[in-house]
Amino acid sequence: QQQVKQSPQSLIVQKGGISIINCAYENTAFDYFPWYQQFPGKGPALLIAIRPDVSEKKEGRFTISFNKSAKQFSLHIMDSQPGDSATYFCAASRGYQKVTFGIGTKLQVIP
């Protein structure tokens, strides 16, 4: 059962462009929505996270938009750079319970 659906699975963006990754969840009990970034050969690392009482959170070039009624959230990467090329996972959890991950989006930023 895929509780967190993520799209697209791959994305190619030109340097300086905006990368957008979308996720949808089913379980309304989820109360924490992180995004993880994973480089080849490395474990995932937390990038940014949001709670459902906030509609948007921005950290540098990274912004999460959250739509509680639609049960959707998205990651926007502004001014995308080649160093942003990685796999991005959206995720969701309830309290301190297990974190459920999306399938991942492989982002490639081309010069």
Place this chain on the structure above:
Amino acid sequence: ETGVTQSPTHLIKTRGQQVTLRCSSQSGHNTVSWYQQALGQGPQFIFQYYREEENGRGNFPPRFSGLQFPNYSSELNVNALELDDSALYLCASSPYAGANTGELFFGEGSRLTVL
């Protein structure tokens, strides 16, 4: 501050064998979770350990088992290996349970290949 370390980094086993993977948690973290990441997929929760007790389990059969030691390090054991067990096994540590946060600190993983 020492991050999460896992060993071994790579290993090859044959069907039916058993494997033990090890994880040292980040300093100050007393909760350890294990995830299985198949190629091209997101991590899947196996189980979590807190204060040496299993504190939640995902949809994995009993041949997946674990331990947490008093120093908060952990082991993942998989018996009767199957071809589908081939994956990257990730260990993640986090601060005390009940902190109401899902932030996980991952190691680099152990790549298991079952032939």
